[in-house]
Amino acid sequence: MPGFWTLIVLxxxxxxxxxxxIRKISQWEVGLREFLGKxxxxxxxxxxxxxxxxxTLRKVDxxxxxxxxxxxxxxxxxxxxxxxxxxxxxxxxxxxxxxYEISNVFMAVxxxxxxxxxxxxxxxxxxxxLSNRELINGRLxxxxxxxxxxxxxxxxxxxIKRLDPPHDIQESMSKQMKAxxxxxxxxxxxxxxxxxxxxxxxGDKQAKILxxxxxxxxxILxxxxxxxxxxxxxxxxAKKLELESLAAQQFFQWAAITKEQLKVIEWALGQNTKYILxxxxxxxxxxxxxxxx
Numbered sequence: 001m002p003g004f005w006t007l008i009v010l011x012x013x014x015x016x017x018x019x020x021x022i023r024k025i026s027q028w029e030v031g032l033r034e035f036l037g038k039x040x041x042x043x044x045x046x047x048x049x050x051x052x053x054x055x056t057l058r059k060v061d062x063x064x065x066x067x068x069x070x071x072x073x074x075x076x077x078x079x080x081x082x083x084x085x086x087x088x089x090x091x092x093x094x095x096x097x098x099x100y101e102i103s104n105v106f107m108a109v110x111x112x113x114x115x116x117x118x119x120x121x122x123x124x125x126x127x128x129x130l131s132n133r134e135l136i137n138g139r140l141x142x143x144x145x146x147x148x149x150x151x152x153x154x155x156x157x158x159x160i161k162r163l164d165p166p167h168d169i170q171e172s173m174s175k176q177m178k179a180x181x182x183x184x185x186x187x188x189x190x191x192x193x194x195x196x197x198x199x200x201x202x203g204d205k206q207a208k209i210l211x212x213x214x215x216x217x218x219x220i221l222x223x224x225x226x227x228x229x230x231x232x233x234x235x236x237x238a239k240k241l242e243l244e245s246l247a248a249q250q251f252f253q254w255a256a257i258t259k260e261q262l263k264v265i266e267w268a269l270g271q272n273t274k275y276i277l278x279x280x281x282x283x284x285x286x287x288x289x290x291x292x293x
Contacts, residue, residue: 020052025059030095032058042095060095064156067106069113071162080126080169086160088113088144094152102151109148113158116143126165133160 024047025031031043034056043057050057071085090109092098098105120139121129129136137158145155 021049023048023050023057025057028063029059029061032060032095032099034058039096039100058099060092060099062092062095064089064091065106067109067113069110069117072114072117074118074121076121076126076129077123078125080165082121082126082129082166083162083164084117084121084160085162086113086117086140086158088158089156090148091154091156092152093154097150097152105151105153108151109144109153109155112147113140113144116140119143126169129163130165133163136160 023031025043025045027045029045031048033040033043033048033050036054037056048057067088067090069086069088071083073081074084075081088109090106092105102108117140120136120143124132124136137160140158141155144158148155
């Protein structure tokens, strides 16, 4: 039994005493080890062995962090008060300076940002501050990064969140913007009407041109059709005359029977035989006769 209780006491002592000698540093941290209050070295993430009462370990977060700049009233160059706040993205690049060169580095960044905001906006008019946020951010970044370098701080980015003029100024600006929108709408309507009239006139002009071209093409086609019809009629008349001439020639060939042959035919057919000629053949022969005259 005495051995059992001794083991329990040793386990309890080990559980209490060992953590006093061992400290853990996370991946996003570095440790500043001190010996009797004096800085000795910087420790990387992992397990660190310390002597209680002799060594001290200060952990420093080296991740990028966001620092809020509280709202403040700033007077612009044209004596207009604006409410401004923002955020600053910073990262500790030198843990030694951030820990030992200044007591509260993040509070120092906030105060420095407020001071620089007043300096930058105090040299600009209201219109310039409202329309040049990127310029303000750039100036603040440059001035803050230059000042915080000695504290082991790197300013990564500066953003203005709010930049609000007084209420009466906002109402006046709203009315001005409304008037500008109405003006642009009126101009756009006038331009639209102008373009519509121009388009309509161009359309009427093109329609007249197309109508004139259609009339001309129609007249040309009609004249060609008439010419072709006249040629066709003339060709038909010529063909008809050719056929009539051929019929007349055949008739004269037929009529060229000698009297002796006619007598023989009359004797064969009898004395009372009569000869009937086709009226169309006679008409053709008559027409050829008069044409020859």
